[in-house]
Amino acid sequence: MGFPDRIERVVEIAHPPAKVWAALTTAEGLGSWFGNQATIDLRPGGSAQMTWTGGHTADMRVERVEEPTVFGFTWHIYGLPDDDPRRTYVEFTLVPVGAGTRLTVVETGFAQLPEDAYRKAYDGNTQGWASELGELVDYLDAA
Amino acid sequence: MPPDIEAIAEHVFVALADPSRRAILAALASGGPATATDLAGRLPITRQAIAKHLALLAEAGLVTAEPGERRRVRYRLRSAPMQVAQQFLAALARDWDGPLDALRDHLSR
Numbered sequence: 001m002g003f004p005d006r007i008e009r010v011v012e013i014a015h016p017p018a019k020v021w022a023a024l025t026t027a028e029g030l031g032s033w034f035g036n037q038a039t040i041d042l043r044p045g046g047s048a049q050m051t052w053t054g055g056h057t058a059d060m061r062v063e064r065v066e067e068p069t070v071f072g073f074t075w076h077i078y079g080l081p082d083d084d085p086r087r088t089y090v091e092f093t094l095v096p097v098g099a100g101t102r103l104t105v106v107e108t109g110f111a112q113l114p115e116d117a118y119r120k121a122y123d124g125n126t127q128g129w130a131s132e133l134g135e136l137v138d139y140l141d142a143a
Numbered sequence: 144m145p146p147d148i149e150a151i152a153e154h155v156f157v158a159l160a161d162p163s164r165r166a167i168l169a170a171l172a173s174g175g176p177a178t179a180t181d182l183a184g185r186l187p188i189t190r191q192a193i194a195k196h197l198a199l200l201a202e203a204g205l206v207t208a209e210p211g212e213r214r215r216v217r218y219r220l221r222s223a224p225m226q227v228a229q230q231f232l233a234a235l236a237r238d239w240d241g242p243l244d245a246l247r248d249h250l251s252r
Contacts, residue, residue, distance in 0.1 A: 003149045004234040011243050015250045023250055033249035034242050078236065079229045086230070105243065110234035111148055 005111035013101045017094040020101045021068035024092050048073060061087075069094050077110070086112055148227055154203040155228035163188050164196050168220060171206065176219040178211060 013020055023029035030038035035050025041062065042048075048060040064072035072091040080086060088109035095102040158164045166186050171177060174185075179197055183190035197218050200206045205224055211217035 003152060003231055007234065007237055007239060009239045009243055011247065013247060013250060019250060020246075023246060029249070033245040077230055077233045079233045080226055084226065103243075103246075105239055107237060107239070110230050110237075112230075113148055 003111040006106065006108045007110075008104065008106045010102060010104045012097065013103055015100060017068040017096050017101045020094055020103055021071070024071050024094075025065070025067075063089065064091065074109075148230075151204070151224050151227045152231045154205060155224050158200060158203060158205050161196075163192060164200060167193060167196055167200070168205065171218060171220040176209065176211070176217040178215045178217050180215070182218075 023033060025040065025042050027038045027040050030040060030048070030050055035058065036053045038048065038050045040046070040048035040060075042065055044063055044065060046062040048062055050058045050060070058075055060073040060075045062071075062073050064070050070091065070093055072089060074087040074089050076082070077084070077086050077088055086109070088107050090105065090107045093104040093106075095104075158168065163186075166188065167182060170182055170185055177185075179190055179194045182188070182193050182197075186193070188196075197206060197208075201208055201218070203224075205221055206218045207221055208216045209219055
């Protein structure tokens with residue numbers, strides 16, 4: 001059947017990492033392109049929240065902050081009850097490419113068992129993502 | 144990847160693929176624990192077929208049998224396997240393409 005544990009996307013963005021970093025890690029940025037409003041305490045263990053005008057809210061816990069290359073957080077698995085401890089781990093990696101940025105987003109932990117919750121959702125490793133991942137190049141040429 | 148999580152999700156999706164079992168699970172979800180006779184009164188399915196489906200669902204861990212009034216067995220929905228199946232659906236429902244498009248648009252403004 002193939003239970004998907006990991007989702008990844010790679011996009012090339014025609015802006016330098018510092019600008020992409022600000023869009024990913026500030027309340028103003030997150031509240032512009034991702035949620036309709038956002039708050040963030042940008043430090044490992046800090047809380048972040050995005051809300052949408054439809055009433056949906058996403059609560060995140062900041063896990064990795066390595067400006068301007070790695071930003072990671074965990075959040076609740078959509079659709080599971082609010083008190084379920086399982087969370088997925090989302091990590092953005094920014095690599096400068098020419099004047100732009102190669103942005104990778106990896107979300108893992110969909111296939112975890114309930115008792116693994118936190119450990120599997122965030123294992124804090126630091127291996128090089130860009131080299132091992134297939135790329136969806138040309139994704140953003142339209143811009 | 145743990146093999147049992149996949150087996151659990153598969154049980155759920157197999158159960159849901161059959162319209163009679165879907166109706167039985169939906170009736171237990173909306174109305175709470177019920178006997179085979181209760182369900183036969185509410186659904187256009189024979190009591191015999193309901194008993195057969197309930198046995199299969201119990202074996203798959205999707206319902207549990209519990210003693211009810213006058214020694215009649217009542218069946219209760221088990222939510223844990225459904226939550227495992229929801230994890231699978233959550234992965235399919237996760238949309239990163241839309242937000243990443245929006246990020247690109249945001250930075251281009």
